[in-house]
Amino acid sequence: MIMNRRSLLTTALTLGAMKAFPGLSYAQARPLVFATFTGSWEEAHKAVLVPAFRKANADAAMVLDPMLSVDQIAKVNAAKANPPIDVMLHDPGPALVAIGQDLVEPYPVEKSAYYKDLITEAQEPMGPAPFFQVVGLTYNPEAVKTPPTSWADLWKPEFKGRVGITNLNSTLGTGWLVEIAKMRGGSEANVDPGFKALEELKPNLAAVAANPGALATLFQQGQIDISPGNFNAIQILKARGVPVEFVAPKEGAIAFKTTIHIVKNSPNRELAFKLIEASLTPEVQTTLMNPPYLIVPTNSKVTMGGEIARVLAKDTAELKQKFVFQDWKKINEQRSAWIERFNREIKI
Amino acid sequence: MGAAPASRDVTSYGMGLAAPLALFFLLFFVAPLLQLLWLSLHNDTTALHWGLGQYLHFLTDPFSLSVLGSTLLLGAEVTAVCLVLGFPIAWLYQRVGPKLQTIIILIVLLPLLTSVVVRTFAWIVILGRQGIINATLQSLGIIDTPLKLLYTQFGVVLALAQVQMPLMTLPLITALGRIDPNLDDASCSLGAGSWRTFFRIVLPLALPGVIAGCTLTYAAAITAFITQSLIGGGQMLFMPMYLYQQASTLQNWPFAAAISIIFLLAVLAVVSVFTTLGRMSRGYGGA
Numbered sequence: 001m002i003m004n005r006r007s008l009l010t011t012a013l014t015l016g017a018m019k020a021f022p023g024l025s026y027a028q029a030r031p032l033v034f035a036t037f038t039g040s041w042e043e044a045h046k047a048v049l050v051p052a053f054r055k056a057n058a059d060a061a062m063v064l065d066p067m068l069s070v071d072q073i074a075k076v077n078a079a080k081a082n083p084p085i086d087v088m089l090h091d092p093g094p095a096l097v098a099i100g101q102d103l104v105e106p107y108p109v110e111k112s113a114y115y116k117d118l119i120t121e122a123q124e125p126m127g128p129a130p131f132f133q134v135v136g137l138t139y140n141p142e143a144v145k146t147p148p149t150s151w152a153d154l155w156k157p158e159f160k161g162r163v164g165i166t167n168l169n170s171t172l173g174t175g176w177l178v179e180i181a182k183m184r185g186g187s188e189a190n191v192d193p194g195f196k197a198l199e200e201l202k203p204n205l206a207a208v209a210a211n212p213g214a215l216a217t218l219f220q221q222g223q224i225d226i227s228p229g230n231f232n233a234i235q236i237l238k239a240r241g242v243p244v245e246f247v248a249p250k251e252g253a254i255a256f257k258t259t260i261h262i263v264k265n266s267p268n269r270e271l272a273f274k275l276i277e278a279s280l281t282p283e284v285q286t287t288l289m290n291p292p293y294l295i296v297p298t299n300s301k302v303t304m305g306g307e308i309a310r311v312l313a314k315d316t317a318e319l320k321q322k323f324v325f326q327d328w329k330k331i332n333e334q335r336s337a338w339i340e341r342f343n344r345e346i347k348i
Numbered sequence: 349m350g351a352a353p354a355s356r357d358v359t360s361y362g363m364g365l366a367a368p369l370a371l372f373f374l375l376f377f378v379a380p381l382l383q384l385l386w387l388s389l390h391n392d393t394t395a396l397h398w399g400l401g402q403y404l405h406f407l408t409d410p411f412s413l414s415v416l417g418s419t420l421l422l423g424a425e426v427t428a429v430c431l432v433l434g435f436p437i438a439w440l441y442q443r444v445g446p447k448l449q450t451i452i453i454l455i456v457l458l459p460l461l462t463s464v465v466v467r468t469f470a471w472i473v474i475l476g477r478q479g480i481i482n483a484t485l486q487s488l489g490i491i492d493t494p495l496k497l498l499y500t501q502f503g504v505v506l507a508l509a510q511v512q513m514p515l516m517t518l519p520l521i522t523a524l525g526r527i528d529p530n531l532d533d534a535s536c537s538l539g540a541g542s543w544r545t546f547f548r549i550v551l552p553l554a555l556p557g558v559i560a561g562c563t564l565t566y567a568a569a570i571t572a573f574i575t576q577s578l579i580g581g582g583q584m585l586f587m588p589m590y591l592y593q594q595a596s597t598l599q600n601w602p603f604a605a606a607i608s609i610i611f612l613l614a615v616l617a618v619v620s621v622f623t624t625l626g627r628m629s630r631g632y633g634g635a
Contacts, residue, residue, distance in 0.1 A: 070596045097599065167582035169597045206477075207499050208583035217469075221476035223498060336598045343593075344411050346583050 031061035032271040034087040035072045040236055042066040044293045053278040060271055069094035076103045076263055086266040087275055091171040092328035095259045099126050104261040108273060114280035119316050121325050122298035127261030130279040132296040134312060135172055135254040138229030140219055142243045151183055151249050155201060163204040164215050164224035168339045172212045175254045176228045178326055183251055188330035191338060198346060208346060219244050235294045235307060246311055252324035388605035395602055402606035416614060419570050419587040426569035427562050429509040430516040438520035456517045464511060468575045471507040499581035507579045512568045516561040523557020559626035563619055587611045
């Protein structure tokens with residue numbers, strides 16, 4: 001083969017361009033892209049899940065691209081035929097949106113070595129749940145001497161002007177309202193009793209935070225003493241020296257499934273499956289259960305330990321008994337109407 | 349667009365140099381804006397059916413209109429606070445020596461060098477129940493129970509005024525610097541008092557700066573998503589949060605797009621009022 005100067009230059013330029021703009025090269029050559037959540041999730045996945053996946057798959061290239069659920073859905077929607085993401089992570093509400101818009105593939109359950117070990121609530125054929133998020137009561141032990149035991153404690157007169165909640169933008173806010181409605185005889189289809197209860201809560205409300213993160217900072221400022229809160233987020237605050245305690249109310253702690261999905265038309269389908277498998281292994285889930293991550297595991301082979309065993313559940317049986325799962329299909333149907341109603345009615 | 353090559357007029361100028369930026373704006377500002385407009389003209393969330401439904405929904409809904417109204421009002425309050433507090437600083441800047449001038453400009457610019465998120469969190473610490481204000485008032489025995497400052501309109505206005513202050517002060521400093529100090533002396537020697545001099549000489553001449561500062565502060569204050577949501581909380585709804593809720597949580601993009609367009613038009617209307625005032629002031633100043 002004769003190479004003249006021009007063809008050599010063209011080749012060099014092409015190679016250079018492929019290096020500079022990876023999108024130009026073949027789709028298959030793209031590393032596996034996992035869109036995790038930002039913040040503590042990203043830290044946990046970078047430190048535990050990614051190394052475990054690399055070790056099991058001959059150092060396969062992968063990229064963490066942390067973003068919110070809605071952004072994941074928008075990005076995949078914009079390029080359905082050649083999605084920029086291979087694996088998505090979702091809260092229950094957005095997961096149903098992604099499934100409804102035909103953005104995810106069914107999980108190859110029969111190929112999976114760990115799927116059958118998951119507790120039944122985590123076995124989702126469109127994408128299993130490797131982690132639970134748990135919502136219970138959070139309180140400041142310096143101000144609240146007798147630990148609360150029930151959601152109903154938020155209405156006690158002694159907490160006048162001391163209660164914090166979030167609006168319904170978050171999974172936490174919406175899930176909590178549904179639970180309050182259930183406590184007063186409502187359901188996922190009927191949150192009227194929940195709104196009535198909120199009306200009665202108004203004298204106690206010190207703050208309606210814009211998101212769960214903002215709610216957490218209010219404990220730091222002494223703005224509130226008690227609120228519904230996310231177990232994991234509270235443990236992170238506690239580790240930083242903020243006086244907060246988490247307790248599962250006797251009605252049951254609200255558990256949200258965080259599900260993980262293979263994106264439809266992913267060019268890295270096989271690696272995507274392998275990454276999800278890695279997230280389901282008892283080893284990864286055990287490491288993530290321990291400090292500083294304290295993420296609630298879903299594999300029944302994981303022996304509960306530490307703070308999770310102390311505060312939440314000693315084993316899978318107790319976990320199933322103490323956790324409440326909600327029907328997010330029903331919730332999604334009316335969520336926009338609830339958000340509108342919350343906007344209008346909740347003014348303090 | 350460019351100057352005719354035959355008779356090169358030295359006072360004309362070519363637009364060629366602006367072309368790269370114009371192209372950039374066309375691609376990344378005008379095109380997305382048109383897409384937004386296109387999206388807002390659909391009645392359903394999947395954007396298949398054309399119609400004005402989203403606009404009708406907003407404009408006939410008292411709640412949505414009240415959100416728009418409270419946002420525009422918030423902007424007016426913040427702008428007024430910034431103007432009243434910023435004008436004396438700008439005026440002082442023109443009267444003091446160079447050493448103090450450096451200090452003043454540093455103080456004015458300092459907030460711009462810190463992230464908005466950091467400044468807003470600092471305000472949470474200041475306004476909180478056990479914050480600096482409440483702690484001081486309590487230790488002085490002025491109040492018994494802490495005042496509610498965080499998550500109130502007062503708190504939002506205060507924090508926004510501090511965050512946006514440089515946008516007001518800098519144009520004012522420039523405008524006041526252009527006024528000939530001899531005019532003050534002339535006014536005084538002709539028998540006008542300080543206030544009369546201020547209202548008849550300084551203020552009219554500084555009006556272009558006032559208008560520029562007000563426009564900048566106003567636009568920045570009403571769109572300040574971070575400060576509004578962190579200090580205002582989840583129950584004080586302003587347009588940016590309303591928009592975010594519809595687009596992000598509810599995935600109702602056509603309605604969110606319609607909210608954006610309405611918000612944009614409302615802001616443009618306010619800004620054009622400012623500009624008209626500015627044009628009138630020029631006539632006044634020249635008179």
